[in-house]
Amino acid sequence: MNIPYTVEERPDSGLANGKLGIWLFLASEVMLFGALFSTYIILRTGATEWPHGELSVPLGALNTVLLISSSVTMVMAWAMLKLHNWGRHRLYLLATFALAGIFLVNKYFEYSDHLARGEGPSHSTFLAIYFTLTGLHGLHIVGGMVVMAYLLGPGAKLWKQNPDQFTNRIEYTGLYWHFVDLVWIFLFPVLYLL
Amino acid sequence: MEQPTTPPSVVYEHAHHIDAHEELGWWRKYVFSTDHKVIGIQYAITGLLFLLFGFGLMMLMRWQLAYPGKPIPLIGPWLGQSRAPMGIMLPEFYNQLGAMHGTIMVFLGVVPLAVGGFGNFVMPLQIGAPDMAFPKINMMSYWVYYIGGVIMLASFFPTTGAAQSGWTSYTPLSVITATSGQTFWLVGMIFLITSSLLGSINFITTIVQLRAKGLSYMRLPFFVWAQFVTSFLLLLAFPPLEAAGILQLMDKVAGTSFFLPSGLVISGKPLAVAGQGNPLLWQHLFWFLAHPEVYVLILPAMGIVSEIIANNTRKPLWGYKALVYSVVFLGFMSFIVWAHHMFMTGMGTTMSAFFQTTTMIISIPSVVILTALLLSLWGASIRFTTPMLFALAFLPMFGIGGLTGLPLGLAPSDIHLHDTYYVIGHFHYVVAPGTIFALFAGIYHWFPKATGRKMNELLGKLHFWGSLVCINLVFMPMFIQGLAGMNRRMYDGGAQYAHNQGVLHWNVVQGYAAWGLGLFQIFFIINFFMSLKWGKAVDKNPWEATTLEWLAPSPPGHGNFLTEPIVYRAPYEYSVPGAAKDFSPQFEPEKA
Ligand code: HEM
Numbered sequence: 001m002n003i004p005y006t007v008e009e010r011p012d013s014g015l016a017n018g019k020l021g022i023w024l025f026l027a028s029e030v031m032l033f034g035a036l037f038s039t040y041i042i043l044r045t046g047a048t049e050w051p052h053g054e055l056s057v058p059l060g061a062l063n064t065v066l067l068i069s070s071s072v073t074m075v076m077a078w079a080m081l082k083l084h085n086w087g088r089h090r091l092y093l094l095a096t097f098a099l100a101g102i103f104l105v106n107k108y109f110e111y112s113d114h115l116a117r118g119e120g121p122s123h124s125t126f127l128a129i130y131f132t133l134t135g136l137h138g139l140h141i142v143g144g145m146v147v148m149a150y151l152l153g154p155g156a157k158l159w160k161q162n163p164d165q166f167t168n169r170i171e172y173t174g175l176y177w178h179f180v181d182l183v184w185i186f187l188f189p190v191l192y193l194l
Numbered sequence: 195m196e197q198p199t200t201p202p203s204v205v206y207e208h209a210h211h212i213d214a215h216e217e218l219g220w221w222r223k224y225v226f227s228t229d230h231k232v233i234g235i236q237y238a239i240t241g242l243l244f245l246l247f248g249f250g251l252m253m254l255m256r257w258q259l260a261y262p263g264k265p266i267p268l269i270g271p272w273l274g275q276s277r278a279p280m281g282i283m284l285p286e287f288y289n290q291l292g293a294m295h296g297t298i299m300v301f302l303g304v305v306p307l308a309v310g311g312f313g314n315f316v317m318p319l320q321i322g323a324p325d326m327a328f329p330k331i332n333m334m335s336y337w338v339y340y341i342g343g344v345i346m347l348a349s350f351f352p353t354t355g356a357a358q359s360g361w362t363s364y365t366p367l368s369v370i371t372a373t374s375g376q377t378f379w380l381v382g383m384i385f386l387i388t389s390s391l392l393g394s395i396n397f398i399t400t401i402v403q404l405r406a407k408g409l410s411y412m413r414l415p416f417f418v419w420a421q422f423v424t425s426f427l428l429l430l431a432f433p434p435l436e437a438a439g440i441l442q443l444m445d446k447v448a449g450t451s452f453f454l455p456s457g458l459v460i461s462g463k464p465l466a467v468a469g470q471g472n473p474l475l476w477q478h479l480f481w482f483l484a485h486p487e488v489y490v491l492i493l494p495a496m497g498i499v500s501e502i503i504a505n506n507t508r509k510p511l512w513g514y515k516a517l518v519y520s521v522v523f524l525g526f527m528s529f530i531v532w533a534h535h536m537f538m539t540g541m542g543t544t545m546s547a548f549f550q551t552t553t554m555i556i557s558i559p560s561v562v563i564l565t566a567l568l569l570s571l572w573g574a575s576i577r578f579t580t581p582m583l584f585a586l587a588f589l590p591m592f593g594i595g596g597l598t599g600l601p602l603g604l605a606p607s608d609i610h611l612h613d614t615y616y617v618i619g620h621f622h623y624v625v626a627p628g629t630i631f632a633l634f635a636g637i638y639h640w641f642p643k644a645t646g647r648k649m650n651e652l653l654g655k656l657h658f659w660g661s662l663v664c665i666n667l668v669f670m671p672m673f674i675q676g677l678a679g680m681n682r683r684m685y686d687g688g689a690q691y692a693h694n695q696g697v698l699h700w701n702v703v704q705g706y707a708a709w710g711l712g713l714f715q716i717f718f719i720i721n722f723f724m725s726l727k728w729g730k731a732v733d734k735n736p737w738e739a740t741t742l743e744w745l746a747p748s749p750p751g752h753g754n755f756l757t758e759p760i761v762y763r764a765p766y767e768y769s770v771p772g773a774a775k776d777f778s779p780q781f782e783p784e785k786a
Pocket residue numbers: 252255256292293295296297299300304359360361362491618622625626630668681682683684708
């Protein structure tokens with residue numbers, strides 16, 4: 001069966017179904033992370049003392065650079081499709097995937113460093129927040145990587161059959177990816193610097 | 195069958211090749227289906243079964259409340275040592291029953307039936323869509339709900355039993371109770387929330403994107419508006435509870451103390467956690483969801499009742515626009531009233547004043563909606579069909595529930611009433627004779643669309659009158675008990691307190707009324723199955739209704755409509771002066 005407006009835009013809303021869907025999803029994500037950031041604010045303002053300098057700022061900064069770069073390569077992957085440059089598109093999408101992977105490797109080193117020192121989430125409220133927020137953010141990164149792997153692998157076939165739909169999918173993945181990036185841009189100063 | 199009313203030039207191309215080409219196997223057709231109607235029915239049946247199960251848990255509780263410490267007849271011996279040694283209920287088991295009755299009724303029964311069931315089945319038909327915008331995600335949201343349900347049920351099996359800190363799972367109690375039940379509860383909730391999120395994204399997208407030609411927003415049936423607003427509530431209010439659930443899960447399994455304050459001492463031993471947590475934070479996050487959630491429970495019910503009232507009064511709804519604006523306003527307001535559940539936490543007078551004010555304001559749109567529906571009855575020659583009886587009863591029942599809520603929304607009176615049976619009476623009037631009656635009304639009303647057969651009227655009326663009498667006998671005495679100061683969540687029904695002695699006998703009355711209520715549901719169950727096979731066969735539009743679902747065949751095939759539906763008019767054009775019939779469907783051109 002054909003569902004209307006899966007690829008083309010509905011004139012009165014100016015949106016295709018998937019575009020509206022991804023925006024709605026992101027709205028719910030804003031509420032999710034909004035609640036978690038509120039938790040952070042409430043616990044921090046209520047705390048008598050708050051640890052400083054427990055996290056490695058250089059590693060955090062490096063990860064920030066990695067994610068911002070991956071947002072740029074993600075935009076390029078989409079732009080290359082608009083230019084019908086398939087080869088370049090693959091390259092940029094692969095770069096995005098790789099940058100996300102390096103981010104996770106860094107995160108792994110940070111985590112294992114803490115755990116090795118016996119500083120798990122139960123150690124202090126600060127670390128509880130740190131592990132929960134970055135852990136959830138990390139899961140979002142993994143989710144994005146799964147989607148990218150699909151679009152690099154079996155999902156890439158769609159480009160031949162329906163290039164517009166494929167381009168849309170890359171665009172929606174991009175929107176999601178920018179959101180994940182944005183969350184990190186909040187997380188980095190909140191956890192590493194303040 | 196009637197000829198399609200739209201010109202044959204707009205014949206749907208899809209509809210034809212569907213029948214010709216798509217031969218789905220049994221599994222894809224009935225189990226892993228992506229058809230919104232099949233998914234709607236799956237949701238509805240699963241939801242009904244959970245309602246029955248939650249009702250069963252409640253029957254056990256009512257026995258214990260009426261006859262504290264007496265062995266439970268029949269099933270008592272089967273409950274086992276850890277729940278009811280020699281058939282006598284343990285306090286821990288009563289707590290599990292209470293927590294799981296609330297959780298199951300709300301999250302596994304009513305919402306799946308009202309939103310997943312009715313929303314899925316009816317809404318795409320009413321807007322003239324061939325299916326939901328994302329059929330595969332629709333299937334996924336059902337199965338994620340299903341897994342959540344299985345996890346909740348499984349939590350009864352470990353000998354330490356299910357969650358026992360109330361459906362509200364307040365911290366620190368829920369975290370320090372050292373059983374696995376709460377962990378099951380949290381994981382189950384995360385599945386249920388995920389399912390609702392997927393569903394709400396689908397609903398909103400479908401309503402915005404897939405409305406038929408000519409179906410502007412102000413021509414949408416009120417039911418669709420109700421589902422639209424409900425979906426926004428689910429979309430935006432559930433994530434904070436998901437966040438809270440994740441944090442509580444961390445407290446349970448990773449030893450964090452988000453909700454555990456410093457210096458907590460349990461059974462004389464200091465609790466070995468980092469501390470510095472904030473137990474009230476849980477309440478804020480919980481009620482930030484759970485107040486909008488009560489509108490999730492009630493708005494679809496109002497939508498169903500509106501459809502049925504318009505259809506059976508043979509008149510347009512009174513004040514359609516007022517209804518729409520009210521429901522939208524209600525949706526917005528429901529996000530800023532949550533802390534009226536927390537007057538007793540000592541959150542301060544400024545906070546209390548703010549939340550009292552918003553609570554009084556939010557009652558205005560509810561009153562507008564109820565008044566508009568009441569005025570719709572004015573001067574009508576009403577068809578007293580079974581669905582209409584249930585819909586009519588909804589109005590005073592919801593009215594009682596709503597009015598008794600006002601004293602709870604004002605801190606001075608809430609201090610007296612908080613945590614008593616008055617509260618239990620109040621919200622059950624909203625959700626049981628309110629929402630559940632509306633859901634029954636909806637089942638009787640749309641059964642012919644789903645199956646091509648009508649349900650039996652005589653059995654329907656027996657079901658209605660019996661339920662109406664019994665359910666009031668269960669819940670009306672709760673106000674008396676609550677005003678006398680009887681606390682809720684007491685495993686002996688409050689028998690240990692002197693001040694309750696004068697109102698204890700009501701527990702026995704409520705017990706009998708509850709068994710009676712159970713017996714009258716048998717009429718419904720018989721009716722349901724009998725009508726599937728022997729019900730009176732009907733055509734497309736047995737109720738002579740005006741909205742689009744009645745243009746599709748009964749039951750509609752995959753893809754729904756045989757011709758592309760086009761909308762020419764407002765949703766409830768009944769008894770239009772000068773028209774040949776007393777109903778002018780949305781799909782009939784002006785001079786039909
Ligand atoms: C129709 C028959 C029903 C009866 C007779 C009934 C009866 C009860 C009783 C006796 C309690 C426990 C009171 C206590 O110990 O504090 C209770 C609690 C509750 N019920 Fe129902 N109930 C019914 C339907 C429903 C429905 C349809 C819903 C929701 C949609 C619902 C939601 C709840 C909730 C949320 C609680 C509070 C649980 C807690 O204390 O955490 N009930 N009900």
